Amino acid sequence: MTYKLLVSDLDETLLNDQGVVPQTNIEALKKAIALGVKFVPNTGRPYTTVQNLLQQLGLEEAAGQYVISYNGGIITENQGNRILSQTGLEQSLAEKIFHAGLINDQVGVHIYTLHYLYIYNLSSRDALHLQQRQIPFENLVTPSFPQIAANDLILKVIFESTDLAVQQAVEDQVLKIVGRDNVTPSRSSNCYVEFNPPRVDKGSATLRLASQLGIDRTEVIGVGDNNNDLSLIQAAGCGIAVQNALPEVKACAQVVLQNDNNRGALAEIVERFILHDK
CATH class of the missing domain: 3.40.50.1000 (HAD superfamily/HAD-like)
Structure with missing residues (x-):
């Protein structure tokens, strides 16, 4: 071949x-x-x-x-x-994902848009990774969904935890709230639970x-x-x-x-x- x-x-x-x-x-x-x-x-x-x-x-x-x-x-x-x-997420859906996945005060969340990265509850591990990759971001000081311009595309929402049980709980809660058919969940790097648009x-x-x-x-x-x-x-x-x-x-x-x-x-x-x- x-x-x-x-x-x-x-x-x-x-x-x-x-x-x-x-x-x-x-x-x-x-x-x-x-x-x-x-x-x-x-x-x-x-x-x-x-x-x-x-x-x-x-x-x-x-x-x-x-x-x-x-x-x-x-x-x-x-x-x-x-x-x-x-292909991006509707803002209303992204906001539901954001709130559903914050199941405790140890979970971090990243919102990736075409032009920005917003992070709530940044871990020291992620801070180092972002510094190494020279990725700029806006730090969210409260668990409130940020104001995102209507013409900016929300590409994915991801949650960070090194605890496998917490990762599973985050995924279960998000799918329960938004519906399994409305997102594509996945895992990466043994610490991220990621949510993309359906069929992406x-x-x-x-x-x-x-x-x-x-x-x-x-x-x-x-x-x-x-x-x-x-x-x-x-x-x-x-x-x-x-x-x-x-x-x-x-x-x-x-x-x-x-x-x-x-x-x-x-x-x-x-x-x-x-x-x-x-």
């Missing part, structure tokens, strides 16, 4: 535990790109935070190269960060982009490690889990890599599934 599209999660997949791309991954991906394979980061992060990675791979400002961000909420072309598709996920966005490019799903590789990568792995013709993936992610993948995110998992994919055909 000749693969034309390699779609990868970032945190705990392409990036190592220090949030850096291993050099072996960079070198391997450059080989794949030189052969005409399109490499698409598919992340829950904003697309603006992926620019350094694109620069490392020679894809920054590149026409005909793409990023999927906000768990599938936005697809952009790298040249000019041109938005090709975007990494997998559906991958298939939408592939269709626009005239690429069949059988020609797509999708790789990830966490719950919010399940849709990507299931949608791709070749769904791959890195060695450090959650057990439920490994169970749904067609391939489980020998390498984890610290040992060049993407380089293993390129060697096994792209270069071996050339």
Whole structure:
């Protein structure tokens, strides 16, 4: 099989535990790109935070190269960060999610819009991550939903807790209040419970982009490690889990890599599934 599209999660997949791309991954991906394979980061992060990675791979400002961000909420072309598709939450729904998920005073909440990030109850862990990624945000001092401009798009609402029982309680309460059919829940990084619009996920966005490019799903590789990568792995013709993936992610993948995110998992994919055909 000749693969034309390699779609990868970032945190705990392409990036190592220090949030850096291993050099072996960079070198391997450059080989794949030189052969005409399109490499698409598919992340829950904003697309603006992926620019350094694109620069490392020679894809920054590149026409005909793409990023999927906000768990599938936005697809952009790298040249000019041109938005090709975007799907957001109605403000009234986002506000219901916000209040429903604040089940105790230890839970943090992030509201991602196209132009801003609002955070209530910021943890020291998240403060460090945001500083490392140079993401500006507005700190909410009270548990009140912020005033968001009518022309700004709310892309997702996420809750932060390292307690698995609290994560489950947050998800259960939000789904009870807003209805299971009105949101797409997912988990990431072992501490986030994320809510996107219905039918918005990494997998559906991958298939939408592939269709626009005239690429069949059988020609797509999708790789990830966490719950919010399940849709990507299931949608791709070749769904791959890195060695450090959650057990439920490994169970749904067609391939489980020998390498984890610290040992060049993407380089293993390129060697096994792209270069071996050339």
